[in-house]
Amino acid sequence: MRSVANIESLYLDFDGFFASVEQQCNSLLRGRPVGVVAFEGATKPDHRGIYPGAMIACSKEAKAAGLTNVMKSQEAKERCPELILVAQKPDLYRRAQDALLNEIERVIPIDKRKSIDEITCIVDAGGQRDPESLAQAIKTRIRQAIGEQITCSIGMSANRMLSKIACKLDKPNGLTILHPHDLPGPLLSLSFDDIPGIGPGNIRRLYSAGIVNMTRLWESEPKQIRKLWGNVNGERLWYALHGYDVKAQPSKRGMFGHSRILPPDERAVPDVRAFSRILLTKAARRMRRDGFRAAGLYFTAALYNRTYRDSLSLPHVSDDQAILGALMKLWERAASVINECDRIYQIGVVLVDLYDVQERQLDLLHYDDSTRQRWEVLTRTTDDLNRRFGRTAISLGPWPMKAGSLAGGKISFTRIPAAEDFF
Incomplete structure (x- = not known):
């Protein structure tokens, strides 16, 4: 050292990145206070006249009006009535970052x-x-290559x-x-x-x-x-x-998962069950791209009056059939406490206990039987076809994606989605 x-x-x-990208792409938003919310339904008030959910980012004009990046949308509108709410567009922000970094690298690596x-x-x-x-x-x-709105x-x-x-x-x-x-x-x-x-x-x-x-x-x-x-x-x-050259410590990957707060019209149990399959499939694709298998699956469903959690051990798997089969078992176990008439506002699925594909300890009687090997070949073929066509051309079971669902494409503080996450 x-x-x-x-x-x-x-x-x-980048200053107010999500909101400034929106302003760069839509001239009607320039110079006006803009707030970015999680889904399209949160841009307008509900039947009570209340703006649902929270604002996840805001423009410099909104901050000048006293707003902050994370606050309830209703409070934000009360403080700043002229605030314009827009639904997040993660794929747009990812592509904007690619364009910006391409220009920056013309100046400095x-x-x-x-x-x-x-x-x-x-x-x-x-x-x-x-x-x-x-x-x-x-x-x-x-400013010259991208525009004046993104600073x-x-x-x-x-x-x-x-x-x-x-x-x-x-x-x-x-x-x-x-x-x-x-x-x-x-x-x-x-x-x-x-x-x-x-x-x-x-x-x-x-x-x-x-x-x-x-x-x-x-x-x-x-x-x-x-x-x-x-x-x-x-x-x-x-x-x-004190100004020493301190290098970042290497980190080890611990999980692959997704969690979503769901729009009000997509909180029925059958809809959430179908959407959880998509979230888990996206997480499994990311896991395979990075060369891991999982030995555990965690499941969380947040209802209005309680939170349900459960987990299941997996036999060091990576294929969709094994992983989605485990998810369905967790849903079956949840049936004793989650009724079909319940409303779920947040769902989370996480693959844990990761093993590098090169470190897997084979068990010919269970972990690596011929059926599992065939499913793994099929899953790899499916991944290859989806990458080739740039979308989910093939999936195991139905793929009931709705516009704006952002399955797999949400941007977190620690992860930038790849192009494949939006398939």
Whole structure:
């Protein structure tokens, strides 16, 4: 681990990404407060005159009116009556990101896609000599090649953590450079909430140790923070704040799954049961693309007055027949507590206990019998055909997709959907 004397990291965050993409694509939304909601039915009030659900993102104009990215739609409309609500379009946002990153790479190579709206880059010697010109070149390229509605904030510093902190200091459309030789000055006025990796539990432990502000944290010892955290991540955070080149630890995949809050007209049990099959099929496709098998399946159904959870062990499988068969068993077990007349507003399916396909321990009597092998061949053939035609041309059982259902294509904080997720 080395101490960094120059600016080596650039962190870029697109401002109000979902809403700004909507404004770029629809001129009628430009200059107006825009909120993005989960599904089409949430853009209009229900029979009571109440806007259902929550707003998941909003434009800079909406934020200027006092709104935040995540808040109830009804509250948002009450605070800002002129707010325009639009349904999310994950495939559009994914394609917009592809276009934006293509333009950015004409200026500087991209190191990591951190999320749908955040990237990191490694700054070369030229950028270190004139970081302001590098940042402005990126902003100019986006404005000229994509449009004026999509802006970005940029932070630059010695390492990824410090550049991310810098990026958040001047939003929207800002540029902040934390020069290593200026540290810790610009950090001392920040709160613990401004530091990535410091959560509520960490803050409580810091306060209990008498570390009540950034000055005290800066003056602490790395072993002390490691002890407070209870693991090496505390020590790594200390070194990152002090400008050391701290590399991200490799992570191991733990699950593949999908969870959805359902539109009001799709919450009947038969509809949810059919939709859960699609969600699980999409999760299984992703799992196979990444080269895993699963030994467990978790199932969650949220009703208005209770939440039902169940799980089932699987024999190290990856094919649709085995996985969907297990899901139907879970639905059969749920029948004792979930009636056909119930309403389910959220459904979740998760494949867990993952094994690399190369690490699978075969059991000829159960895990790898001839029937399972044939289903696996059929599933691989189905995947190949769907990739070839760019849609779900073949599925195991019915595929009752409705417009706007976004099965498999929802964008989360940690996952950017692939093109195949929208098949």
